[in-house]
Amino acid sequence: xxxxxxxxxxxxxxxxxxTGLWFDALWRTLTWLFRPPFDVTEWLRQxxxxxxxxxxxxxxxxxxxxxxxxxxxxxxxxxxxAEQFVASVVSLAMLRELSPVLVGLxxxxxxxxxxxxxxGTMRVTEQIDALKALATEPVQYxxxxxxxxxxxxxxxLVVLGDALGIYGGYLVAVKxxxxxxxxxxxxxxxFLDMNDVWSGLIKAAxxxxxxxxxxxxxxxxxxxxxxxxxxxxxxxxxxxxxxxxLSDFFLTKLLF
Amino acid sequence: MISLQHVWKSFDGRQVLRDMSIDVERGESVVxxxxxGTGKSVTLKHIIGLLxxxxxxxxxxxxxxxxxxxxxxxxxxxxxxxxxxxxxxxDSMSVFENIAFPLRRHTKMSEAEIxxxxxxxxxxxxxxxxxxxxxxxxxxxMRRRVGxxxxxxxxxxxxxxxxxxxxxxxVISDVIAELITEMDQKLGTTTVTITHDMKVAFKIADRxxxxxxxxxxxxGSPEEFQRSTNPIVRQFIEGRADGPLTDVx
Numbered sequence: 001x002x003x004x005x006x007x008x009x010x011x012x013x014x015x016x017x018x019t020g021l022w023f024d025a026l027w028r029t030l031t032w033l034f035r036p037p038f039d040v041t042e043w044l045r046q047x048x049x050x051x052x053x054x055x056x057x058x059x060x061x062x063x064x065x066x067x068x069x070x071x072x073x074x075x076x077x078x079x080x081x082a083e084q085f086v087a088s089v090v091s092l093a094m095l096r097e098l099s100p101v102l103v104g105l106x107x108x109x110x111x112x113x114x115x116x117x118x119x120g121t122m123r124v125t126e127q128i129d130a131l132k133a134l135a136t137e138p139v140q141y142x143x144x145x146x147x148x149x150x151x152x153x154x155x156x157l158v159v160l161g162d163a164l165g166i167y168g169g170y171l172v173a174v175k176x177x178x179x180x181x182x183x184x185x186x187x188x189x190x191f192l193d194m195n196d197v198w199s200g201l202i203k204a205a206x207x208x209x210x211x212x213x214x215x216x217x218x219x220x221x222x223x224x225x226x227x228x229x230x231x232x233x234x235x236x237x238x239x240x241x242x243x244x245x246l247s248d249f250f251l252t253k254l255l256f
Numbered sequence: 257m258i259s260l261q262h263v264w265k266s267f268d269g270r271q272v273l274r275d276m277s278i279d280v281e282r283g284e285s286v287v288x289x290x291x292x293g294t295g296k297s298v299t300l301k302h303i304i305g306l307l308x309x310x311x312x313x314x315x316x317x318x319x320x321x322x323x324x325x326x327x328x329x330x331x332x333x334x335x336x337x338x339x340x341x342x343x344x345x346x347d348s349m350s351v352f353e354n355i356a357f358p359l360r361r362h363t364k365m366s367e368a369e370i371x372x373x374x375x376x377x378x379x380x381x382x383x384x385x386x387x388x389x390x391x392x393x394x395x396x397x398m399r400r401r402v403g404x405x406x407x408x409x410x411x412x413x414x415x416x417x418x419x420x421x422x423x424x425x426x427v428i429s430d431v432i433a434e435l436i437t438e439m440d441q442k443l444g445t446t447t448v449t450i451t452h453d454m455k456v457a458f459k460i461a462d463r464x465x466x467x468x469x470x471x472x473x474x475x476g477s478p479e480e481f482q483r484s485t486n487p488i489v490r491q492f493i494e495g496r497a498d499g500p501l502t503d504v505x
Contacts, residue, residue, distance in 0.1 A: 037361055118348075129306055130344035133416075134358045134406070135333040137326065 018239075025139070025217045026209075029147050032140035039145065046145040050111050050212070051153030055160065057106050062161035065098055066090060066168030074177050083179065087187035090169035095196045096256075099161035101248055103154065104207035108240045112215035115146055116236035119219025120229040128220070138220070146212045154208030155201040162200065199255040206251065207244050214240035257282040257446055258303060258414065263312035265298055272298050274470035275312070285440050285447040287457040289492065290467035291501055296450035297341075299467065300416050303448060304336050305329045316414075334362055337407030337445075338416040342423075343399035345391035345406070351378075352387035355406045362410060377405035380442070381435060397428040404435065408443065415440070417449040421456050433459045454493055458482070466492065468501065 073086045119142055122128050131138050166188060173179040218236035222228045258280040265273040272295040280286045290296050301307040302314050305321045313320050321329060345354050355374045359365055365373065378384065381401040391399055400420055407415060417436060421429035433456040440447045440460070451457055457464050458478040465475035466489050474486045481489065491499030 039361075122346075125342065125347075126340045126344040127346055129301070130338070130340055130346070132306055132330075133304055133333060133336065133338040133340075134361070135330045136358075136361055137330055 021221060022213065022217055025143065025220070026213060028139045029143045029213065032137060033144050033148070035140065039141070042141070042145045043148055046149035047153050050107065050146075050149040050208075051156055054107050054110055054153075054157055057110055058103055058157050058161050059164060061102050061106050062094070062099055062165040063168040065102060066094055066165030067172045069093060069098070069165070070169035070172040071176070074173060074179075083177075084183065084187055086173055086179070087169070087184045088191045090173075091166050091188045091192055092196060094165035094169075095162050095192070095200045097200075097248075097252070099158050099165055100200045100203040100207060101244065103157050103161045103204065104211060104244045105241055107150075107154065107157065107208070108211040108215075108237055108244065111150075112211040112240045113233045113237045115212060115215030116219040116222075117229055117233045119216055120222035120232040123220060123222045124225050124229060142220070143213070143216045146216055147209055150208030150210075150212030151205050152208070154211075155204040158200055158204035162197075195256075199252075202255060203248065203251050206247065210243050210247065211240045214243065257317055258448065259313075259315040260299070260302065261313045261315060263299075263302060263309040263314065265295070265302070265307065265310050272470055273302075273309070276467070276471050277312075278465055278472050278475070280446060280448055282446055283444060285437075285449070285460055285462045286465060287449045287451060287461035287463070288465050288467050288472075289450075289452060289454065289457050291452060291492065294467050295470055296452075296467055297418055300338075300418050300448065300450050303414075304333060304338055304416060334410055335413045336416060337410065337412035337414070339400065339403045339407045339418065339420060341419040342396075343391065343403035345399060345402055347391050349390075350387065351389050351391070351394070351402050354391070354402060355409050358406065358410050373409060374405075377409050378402075380408060380439060381405045397424055397432065400424070400432060401435065404439065408439065411443070413445060415443075415445045415447045417447070417451075419451055420449065421451065421453050426455075429453060429456060430459075432456070436460045 069090050070086055073089050074083060077083050077086055119128075122142075128138050131141060170181075170184060170188070173184050174181045215236045218232045218239070222232040224231070260276060260278050263273050263276045264271070276295070276299065278286070278288070288296055288299060298307060302309060303316075305314070305324070308322050314322050316332070319332070321332060324332065345351075346357065349357065352374055355377050356370050359370045359373055374387070378386070381404045383398065383401050383405065386394065386398065386402070391402070394402065420436060421432050424432065436447070436449065437460050439445075449457075449460060461478050463475060464478055464481040465472050466481075467473070468488050474481065474484055474489045476484070482493065484490065488500045491501050
């Protein structure tokens with residue numbers, strides 16, 4: 001019994017410590033964001049790496065999700081003769097929920113993990129000490145460009161995901177299920193509100209911040225050589241995904 | 257110029273430095289020797305402010321760097337050049353970009369001036385035609401030399417070398433030792449080197465200090481050090497398995 005309580009206590013303290021490190025890193029990233037030198041080239045490089053290079057993954061994920069969603073809802077709604085609502089369900093689900101969450105999770109797997117691995121390797125090979133020795137603050141050089149890239153580029157990826165998901169649904173409904181294309185298009189926009197678009201984009205920006213900062217923090221506090229880098233990479237993906245899914249609920253509650 | 261005063265440092269309950277004190281004069285080349293895990297790297301990291309002492313002071317030119325804020329310390333570090341054990345080169349950059357990195361961040365030099373300075377630094381370490389190579393394409397000795405070139409690019413007043421010859425063959429170790437002496441004399445810097453290679457230590461040092469059990473137990477000129485009767489120093493110089501060094505473990 002004591003052993004179980006001991007383990008629970010240790011896990012709780014570890015979580016508390018990690019949370020503290022995360023918020024400390026967030027604060028330091030925000031303060032270093034406004035201090036010169038502003039390494040715009042590095043900012044752009046990270047934006048390309050996170051944003052442009054993620055387009056193929058976002059394309060496949062959101063397009064097929066939109067297609068599956070249309071297929072499922074069409075077959076379900078057919079039972080109650082409500083096929084005309086398929087378009088509205090697809091567009092609302094993509095904009096408000098699926099596109100931000102799916103893009104967030106996919107980019108976490110693709111970019112968050114590589115950030116943890118890259119920064120973790122820099123830590124164990126003394127490159128982070130070398131940065132400090134060269135009078136360069138690692139938070140400013142490593143965290144700021146990555147977090148900024150996540151915060152700015154994820155909304156763009158989500159806009160793309162929204163469009164592709166809705167188009168995927170349209171393809172299935174019109175080409176496969178032979179729905180009237182004019183009515184489908186009309187129903188896509190009929191129940192949409194600007195708030196549906198904005199809320200998805202706000203979620204995307206916050207998910208972008210979460211996944212990049214988690215990757216950076218996990219990498220920065222790596223210890224224990226190659227094994228430690230592997231561990232940091234796994235933790236980065238797992239914890240960023242969990243934080244995204246948990247915060248999604250609270251953000252949805254807050255935004256609607 | 258550099259003064260470590262009664263420094264204590266521990267990690268996870270393990271005491272590494274115990275009341276450790278050492279002074280390094282301006283322009284002097286001091287080599288700190290000692291076995292593995294005796295706190296040599298920890299000492300060097302205290303000098304440049306990468307670690308802060310639990311107790312005691314690290315004073316550089318009358319300024320206690322232990323009490324500095326991170327932003328001030330960053331400014332202060334521009335006076336230092338540090339060469340790391342394996343070079344610690346940024347593997348996402350070429351050799352040229354590695355050496356140009358501090359120049360781009362801390363000076364307003366034009367691209368042409370940066371190019372000229374990088375070439376000058378590579379010349380100092382006797383390397384040619386490697387600017388476009390990635391660190392992974394270089395041999396161990398070359399990586400160290402590129403690390404030296406990066407360390408001197410901002411023309412520092414203080415140079416720190418962390419185990420500059422570890423893992424290199426005896427010939428390349430000698431080349432590196434000669435290079436350190438040459439750079440030290442040419443640039444007129446204050447130099448602190450840590451190593452466990454006695455041949456290198458005697459070649460580059462004005463003064464050799466021995467770190468044992470978290471303290472400096474002996475120091476003197478290379479000649480004095482070689483003549484020392486201290487059993488700890490004798491065992492280390494002669495590389496014997498039995499003696500006070502191994503009794504501790």
